[in-house]
Structure formats: C-alpha cells, structure tokens
Amino acid sequence: MKRILITVGASVLVLLMFPRCAKVVSPTGGPKDTIPPVxxxxxxxxxxxxxxxxxxxxxxxxxxxxxxxxxxxxxxxxxxxxxxxxxxxxxxxxxxxxxxxxxxxxxxxxxxxxxxxxxxxxxxxxxxxxxTGQTIDTLTLSGRVLNAITNEPVENALVMLYDSFTDTLPYITLPNHITKTDKDGKFTLVNLKPIKYKLVVVDDKNGNYLYNQGSESIGFISNEVNPSDKTPKSISIRLFREELPNQIVTGYDRPERNILSLSFSRKPVGGFSLKPIDRLKLTNWYVVEPDNNGDTLKLWIVNDEIANRDTLMAILEYQKTDSLYRLKPQTDTLRFLYYKEEVQQSKRKGKKDETAQVKKGFTVSTSLPSDRMVIPNVPFEFTLPMPIRKADNTKISIFNTTDSIADEQIKLKVDSLNPRIFRFEKDWKPNTSYKLTILPGAFEDYTGQTNDTLMLEMIGADPEKYGILRINLTGVSKSVVVELLSEKGIPVDARTIQGNGIVEFSFVKPGKYRLRFIDDSNSNGKWDSGCYMKRIQPERVIYFTDEKTKGVINIRANWDSELQFSLKQE
Missing domain, CATH: 2.60.40.1220 (Immunoglobulin-like)
Structure with missing residues (x-):
C-alpha cells in the first residue's frame, strides 16, 4: 500500500512539474457530411x-x-x-x-x-x-441539345413545349411547358399530358420565354413529339443561329479618303449599286472587298476626282425586305464625309500637306511560311495593301538555284472575292532551292504606285518529312466537305467530295489532328445554317471519333494513315 501511494505521488509531482506537456484534443466530428437535404x-x-x-x-x-x-x-x-x-x-x-x-x-x-x-x-x-385540378399529369419527355457546329452540349438552353402547332408561337406566345438543359445538354420535361406537342429550344438570353431572332439561337423538332409514361427514347436537337431574314442597311462610313464602308444585316441578296448624286452615269469608280461573312463591304475609291471630295453625296440602290419578308427595290441617299483637323489646319497656315504626298512604292506580303517550305500545287499568295489596276506576270520570276535554271513563267489569278489577293500554283520539286523575285511594276494600283522589289528564298518540301492521310468515305448522300483540324480544332486544310470515295490529305506536318465532316446537302462547299420558319434544319456536322483515340489522329513523317468513315445517319 505504501508503495502504491509513493507511485501515485510521484506521478502527480511529474504532472505538476511539466504542465505544458498536457494537450487538450477536440473530439473528432466523424466523416464529412455529403448528404443533401431531404x-x-x-x-x-x-x-x-x-x-x-x-x-x-x-x-x-x-x-x-x-x-x-x-x-x-x-x-x-x-x-x-x-x-x-x-x-x-x-x-x-x-x-x-x-x-x-x-x-x-x-x-x-x-x-x-x-x-x-x-x-x-x-x-x-x-x-x-x-x-390545380383533380388530376395530375404524369408523362415525361427527355432529350439533349447540342451546338449545331461544334456538337458540344449546350447548357441552360430553354426547352419549350406548345400544345398547338402554329409556326409563329415561339415569337409571340408563352409555352405550355418549359425546362432547361444541364451541363451535359440533357433535359427532362415532366408532368405532361398524353397529347402531341411542338418542341422548340432557344438560348433565352433575355429571359422572356420567347424567341428573339437575330440575337438568340434556336433549335426545333420538325415533327410532333409524344411524351411517354415509360423511359422515353432521348431526342436530339441542334441549336443554331439563323441568318437574319431582313435585308437592310445597318451602317455606312468613310474611314479613309479613298475607302467607303457599307454594312448590311446579311450578305446582300440581289447586289447593290452606289452612284455619286451629280454623276449618276459614272461607273467603275470603286472596287468592292467583302469581309468573310459578306455583310460588311469595303469600297475602294479608284477615281481621283471622287476621292478628293471631302463630302460625297451618293445614291444607294439595293434590295430591302418589306413587311411581308419580300425583297423590294430600295433607294437611299447617303452622305459620306472625310475630314481631318490637322490637314485643314496645315492648309490654313500655308504648310505643305504631308499626307498628300504620293508614296513611291508599296510592300507586297506573301503566304511563305516561316520554314520557307513550299508544297507542290498549294496556291502561293500575294496580298496587296490596296486593289490594283494592273498585274504584270513578266516581272515575277522564279530561279531554280539548285539546278541553276530559270523556271517557267507563273500565271497569276485574282481571288474571286478579295481584289487584293493574287495566287499562282507550281509543282515545286522536293529538296530544291528557289529564289522568287518581284520587280517594281509587277503590281500597279489605281494611283499609279507600284510595288517595291521583293526577293524570297524557298525550298521545295520533302515528302518524306510529311505524312499522308486517306479517308474512305461512305454513306454520302450528295457531297461532303472534309476538314482537317488541329488537335485544338483550328482548320488546317479542307477537301470536297461528291458521293462516296477517298479523300486524301498529303504533305501533312507530323502532329495530332482531328477530322470534321460537313454533310453539304446543297453542294455549295460550306456549312449552311437552318431556318425555323421554312422548317429547314442546319446541315449536319460530324466529327470523327473512336473509343481508342477519342478522335485524335496521329500523323507521322513518311507514313500513310488510312481510316474508314461512314456518314450514314442512324
């Protein structure tokens, strides 16, 4: 007993001597709560x-x-x-x-x-x-909304159901049922009646439950949809942005003395003409350069007398959409002003107007890549700072420095849309060095200015340093645009094929790529959007994919890659 008391006393003494060694530990709270409210x-x-x-x-x-x-x-x-x-x-x-x-x-x-x-x-x-009635509706309808071009799921798209089928309903009438898509583009409408519905999807940007054409995208099911009390078959809707149906002038400007700009709500159907109000018979006084969409036009003034006017009054004739969506001839009077304060001040002070001095030459840019490799029969481009009046092929020469011989004369072709771009094609020999020379006078603009001398060195591409990709296409209804994309989806090259057949991409740089197919139903060589009122769906866009590579195609040097792909709809 005495020994026990001594032991206990010693223990208490130790605790009193080292009070800081004691540590209070909070009781653990158990596993983290992951259960949502009920x-x-x-x-x-x-x-x-x-x-x-x-x-x-x-x-x-x-x-x-x-x-x-x-x-x-x-x-x-x-x-x-x-x-x-x-x-x-x-x-x-x-x-x-x-x-x-x-x-x-x-x-x-x-x-x-x-x-x-x-x-x-x-x-x-x-x-x-x-x-609010004596019965509750119990049927459901499910589906998924995808972007018509990228095939990516669309989140927060508004899915709308109507119990009648008038085409104008999405513009003017609130739907009978609505829901939104989740991050995977999926949706489920519940508590529906056992009737047929009209289904429309919009990216309802202003939250008014209506379709605002021009500012919002739309998707629709062409036929009626039927809800089900069983697990319904998922339907797929492609969301697209319609071209504006109204054709009107949306703006005009004169950013430079020799440049006018015209903006339309869409690429102008039926063309247009612009005439100075005091010289209505004057023709060929401007050259048109459209942007990529074709709805914004740059007009290069090539008549000195017109360009020197600070104020230009002109008559614009074009086709304008009326209240019944018909194109009718329209005439507008436009006033183009060009005024720069510093120029006017220098004139008042008797100073020489430096901006009026004529430059002696201009620079021509080319499509020559940084590695200076040129690929056989791939168009070589010249881009000029302004439209030109004359091009002289004889002042553009190519010399084969490897074999010390002059090559045959090139043949320039102007771009069908952009008057500032010229091209030529050549069967460049592999591993052969060339020197391209452009002498002054090869290009002359409408003011009489000519290009500066330009000398470029290049090498014919070695096919063994590149790969080849062949695609055997089946299931083609009319024509298909096949696009070779970078791994990040940037367009690299494109081919068009009519019907089934083999599409080949040669001289492909080693790397990782993807493929995109446009089911070109109208054979115009590009993707076309849909039209809700005409019940036209957008053209299908299909991406190549497989379980093993997730759609990524690895191209290796001096290697032929082949694959099979069918565009047949399921």
Missing part, C-alpha cells in the same frame, strides 16, 4: 391535386441555403412574375403573385439551388409538382 413536409403535398393557395411551403430535415435561386428556379407552365422566395431555417416559402390556371399541373424546377447550410450539398435536379 424534403420532409410541404404544403401542398408533392403531386397534390385541387391546390388553390398563393403560398408554397417546403420543409427539409436540416437547415438550408439557397444558391442563385432567382436564376435557377423555373416554373412550368411559366408565370408572368417569378415566385418571391423567403427562407426560414429549414423552410422555404414561395409567395405566388400570379393567379394559377385552373385544371393545370405546375412543375417547379429548382435545379441545384437548394443546399444544406453546413457543407453546401445540393439536391440535384430537385422538382416539385402539384395540380
């Missing part, structure tokens, strides 16, 4: 019938928080005024300011806006429904 009570009850109140109360099993409820809450059919939310601990109250329709099933789509207060665990795809 609805335990509500007024009305879920899927209740005969509801006539103006307030909805939802009670959960734990305290909640709301994240972006105003943006995420969607009520179907849509209400004119959004419900006013009020959070009280574990309860969420929704005050309804609109009068509910009789005999109607209402569905509240909360998305992931309701979360627990501690960890923020959301109730995913939380939906609450009730009916």
């Amino acid at each position: 609805l335990v009570n509500s007024n009305p009850k879920p899927n209740a019938t005969g509801f006539s109140g103006q307030k909805i109360v939802l009670e959960f099993d734990e305290f909640i928080q709301l994240k972006e409820l105003h943006q995420k809450l969607l009520v179907s059919p849509p209400l004119k005024s959004k419900p006013q939310p009020k959070q009280k601990g574990k309860k969420l109250e929704l005050e309804l300011t609109d009068t509910l329709k009789p005999n109607t099933t209402y569905t509240f789509y909360f998305s992931d806006a309701v979360r627990d207060n501690n960890e923020g665990n959301p109730i995913k795809n939380f939906i609450f429904s009730f009916s």
Whole structure:
C-alpha cells in the first residue's frame, strides 16, 4: 500500500512539474457530411391535386441555403412574375403573385439551388409538382441539345413545349411547358399530358420565354413529339443561329479618303449599286472587298476626282425586305464625309500637306511560311495593301538555284472575292532551292504606285518529312466537305467530295489532328445554317471519333494513315 501511494505521488509531482506537456484534443466530428437535404413536409403535398393557395411551403430535415435561386428556379407552365422566395431555417416559402390556371399541373424546377447550410450539398435536379385540378399529369419527355457546329452540349438552353402547332408561337406566345438543359445538354420535361406537342429550344438570353431572332439561337423538332409514361427514347436537337431574314442597311462610313464602308444585316441578296448624286452615269469608280461573312463591304475609291471630295453625296440602290419578308427595290441617299483637323489646319497656315504626298512604292506580303517550305500545287499568295489596276506576270520570276535554271513563267489569278489577293500554283520539286523575285511594276494600283522589289528564298518540301492521310468515305448522300483540324480544332486544310470515295490529305506536318465532316446537302462547299420558319434544319456536322483515340489522329513523317468513315445517319 505504501508503495502504491509513493507511485501515485510521484506521478502527480511529474504532472505538476511539466504542465505544458498536457494537450487538450477536440473530439473528432466523424466523416464529412455529403448528404443533401431531404424534403420532409410541404404544403401542398408533392403531386397534390385541387391546390388553390398563393403560398408554397417546403420543409427539409436540416437547415438550408439557397444558391442563385432567382436564376435557377423555373416554373412550368411559366408565370408572368417569378415566385418571391423567403427562407426560414429549414423552410422555404414561395409567395405566388400570379393567379394559377385552373385544371393545370405546375412543375417547379429548382435545379441545384437548394443546399444544406453546413457543407453546401445540393439536391440535384430537385422538382416539385402539384395540380390545380383533380388530376395530375404524369408523362415525361427527355432529350439533349447540342451546338449545331461544334456538337458540344449546350447548357441552360430553354426547352419549350406548345400544345398547338402554329409556326409563329415561339415569337409571340408563352409555352405550355418549359425546362432547361444541364451541363451535359440533357433535359427532362415532366408532368405532361398524353397529347402531341411542338418542341422548340432557344438560348433565352433575355429571359422572356420567347424567341428573339437575330440575337438568340434556336433549335426545333420538325415533327410532333409524344411524351411517354415509360423511359422515353432521348431526342436530339441542334441549336443554331439563323441568318437574319431582313435585308437592310445597318451602317455606312468613310474611314479613309479613298475607302467607303457599307454594312448590311446579311450578305446582300440581289447586289447593290452606289452612284455619286451629280454623276449618276459614272461607273467603275470603286472596287468592292467583302469581309468573310459578306455583310460588311469595303469600297475602294479608284477615281481621283471622287476621292478628293471631302463630302460625297451618293445614291444607294439595293434590295430591302418589306413587311411581308419580300425583297423590294430600295433607294437611299447617303452622305459620306472625310475630314481631318490637322490637314485643314496645315492648309490654313500655308504648310505643305504631308499626307498628300504620293508614296513611291508599296510592300507586297506573301503566304511563305516561316520554314520557307513550299508544297507542290498549294496556291502561293500575294496580298496587296490596296486593289490594283494592273498585274504584270513578266516581272515575277522564279530561279531554280539548285539546278541553276530559270523556271517557267507563273500565271497569276485574282481571288474571286478579295481584289487584293493574287495566287499562282507550281509543282515545286522536293529538296530544291528557289529564289522568287518581284520587280517594281509587277503590281500597279489605281494611283499609279507600284510595288517595291521583293526577293524570297524557298525550298521545295520533302515528302518524306510529311505524312499522308486517306479517308474512305461512305454513306454520302450528295457531297461532303472534309476538314482537317488541329488537335485544338483550328482548320488546317479542307477537301470536297461528291458521293462516296477517298479523300486524301498529303504533305501533312507530323502532329495530332482531328477530322470534321460537313454533310453539304446543297453542294455549295460550306456549312449552311437552318431556318425555323421554312422548317429547314442546319446541315449536319460530324466529327470523327473512336473509343481508342477519342478522335485524335496521329500523323507521322513518311507514313500513310488510312481510316474508314461512314456518314450514314442512324
């Protein structure tokens, strides 16, 4: 007993001598909470019938928080005024300011806006429904919305159902049912009636539940859709931006003394003409250069007398869309002004106008890549700073420095759209050095200026340093545009094929690529958007993919790659 007392006393003495060695440890709280709130009570009850109140109360099993409820809450059919939310601990109250329709099933789509207060665990795809009538609708409709060009899923697109089939409904009438797509572009409409519906999708940018043409994209199902009480077959909708149907002049300007600009709502159908108001018979006083879309036009003034006018009054004749969407001849009077303060001040002071001095030459830029490799029969481009009046092939020469011989004369061709671009093609020999010389006078603009001398050195590409890609295409209905893309989706090259056959890309630099196919139904060599009112879907865009490479094609030097691909629709 004495020994025990001595031992206990020694232990107490040690603790008193080293008080800082004691450490208080908080009890562990267990595993992290990952369970979202659970609805335990509500007024009305879920899927209740005969509801006539103006307030909805939802009670959960734990305290909640709301994240972006105003943006995420969607009520179907849509209400004119959004419900006013009020959070009280574990309860969420929704005050309804609109009068509910009789005999109607209402569905509240909360998305992931309701979360627990501690960890923020959301109730995913939380939906609450009730009916103002004696029955509740129970059918569903599911699908997915993809971007028509990229095939990527579209998030937050508004999916709208109508119980009638007038084409103008999306422009003027609120839908009968709505929902939004998730991050994967998927959607599910619930509590639908056993009737046929019209389905339209828009990226509702202003939140008015209508289609605003020109500022929003649209997608639609051409035929009627039928909801189901079973697991429905998912439908696919392609979202696209329509070309504006109205053809009008949207702007005009004179950014430089010798340049006018005209902007249309779309590429002008039927062409146009612009004439000085005092010289209506004057022709060929400007050269047109459209942008890539064709709706903005740059007009290069090539008449000195017109260019020297500070004020130019001109008559524009073009086709304008009337109220019935018909193109009718239209005549507008436009006033183009050019004025620079510093020029006028220098003239008043008797100083020489330096801006009026004529340059002796201009620079020609080319498409020669940084590695100076030129590929056989790939167009070699010259880009000029302004349109030209005359091109002289004899002042452009190519000398084969490897064999010490002069090559045959090139043949220049002007671009069909851009008057500042000229091209020529040549069968460059592999591993052969060339010198290209452009002498003054090869290009002469409308002011009499000619190009500066330009000398370039280049080498014919060695085919063994490049790869070849061949695609055996089947399932082609009319024609297909085959685009070779970089791994990041940037266009590298393109080919067009009519019907089934083999498409070949040669002299492909080693690297990783992708393939995109445009089902060119009208055989115009480019992708065309759709038209909702004419019930025309956008042309299909298909990306090559496979499970092994995820669509990435590895091109190696001195290697032929071949693949099979079918465009046949499933």
